[in-house]
Amino acid sequence: MEIDTAYLSDPGGREVNQDDGGSVENGETGAWVIADGLGGHKGGEVASTLAVETVLGAFRDTPDLDADVIESHVEDAHETILQEQEENPERSSMRTTIVALFRNGTDARWVHVGDARLYHFRGGGIQFQTKDHSVPQTMVAAGEISLDEIRFHEDRSRLLRAVGQEGEIRPKLGPESAGLRSGDAFLLCTDGFWEYVTETQMEVALAQSSGADEWLGRMERMLHRCAEGKHDNYSAMGLIVES
Numbered sequence: 001m002e003i004d005t006a007y008l009s010d011p012g013g014r015e016v017n018q019d020d021g022g023s024v025e026n027g028e029t030g031a032w033v034i035a036d037g038l039g040g041h042k043g044g045e046v047a048s049t050l051a052v053e054t055v056l057g058a059f060r061d062t063p064d065l066d067a068d069v070i071e072s073h074v075e076d077a078h079e080t081i082l083q084e085q086e087e088n089p090e091r092s093s094m095r096t097t098i099v100a101l102f103r104n105g106t107d108a109r110w111v112h113v114g115d116a117r118l119y120h121f122r123g124g125g126i127q128f129q130t131k132d133h134s135v136p137q138t139m140v141a142a143g144e145i146s147l148d149e150i151r152f153h154e155d156r157s158r159l160l161r162a163v164g165q166e167g168e169i170r171p172k173l174g175p176e177s178a179g180l181r182s183g184d185a186f187l188l189c190t191d192g193f194w195e196y197v198t199e200t201q202m203e204v205a206l207a208q209s210s211g212a213d214e215w216l217g218r219m220e221r222m223l224h225r226c227a228e229g230k231h232d233n234y235s236a237m238g239l240i241v242e243s
Helices: 041-063 068-085 135-141 198-205 214-224
Strands: 002-010 019-026 029-036 095-104 108-111 117-122 125-129 187-191 236-243
Touching: 002 125, 002 214, 019 041, 029 041, 029 135, 029 187, 041 068, 041 095, 041 117, 068 095, 068 108, 068 135, 095 117, 095 187, 108 117, 117 198, 125 198, 198 214
Parallel strands: none
Antiparallel strands: 002 236, 019 029, 029 095, 095 108, 117 125, 117 187, 187 236
């Protein structure tokens, strides 16, 4: 079973890209990570890079899907960023969101902190999507707004959890095991991406594409048709399971 993977990251309308992403594969195991850094004084891009590198390195050493192990990968990233804050006080406000997908054989599991999202597609439709750790997401849970109204909501950037924050980060794990099937697809992306590309557009672009690179390309063109001015950095990683 092979995984066709594509990745894109762009500063959007900003001067600096504070997003980062990366992946590592070794035979039947693999990890894919996206992070969106927060904080001034070059803190955001440092935080996202530290998070991605730490999680990939930890999985490379321990390619296990056990819940405690996956949580420890994110906790390692958290501790790494806290240490950087302590050593460089000018970066004390840096934080990052993160979303990661891990594979071992035909099993997969994911984890996230913040509002970087993972979407799991099966049969052409979205079977699962992560829930943001944000104020608007709590409003959805309370029935005050619809899920789609999170986009462009005035409090959309108000996060409840971020790697590098004070206190516990409580990473959110996905289902215990999601057996991979040929044709399954995953999208990991930052808020600067899903803000402009709707779930329906994601499904349509997937149906029209022959591979992960084409899928991301179609969605990026959709984003460009909507985004204006100094819009946020955006990053996305597309994966399509091949038999």
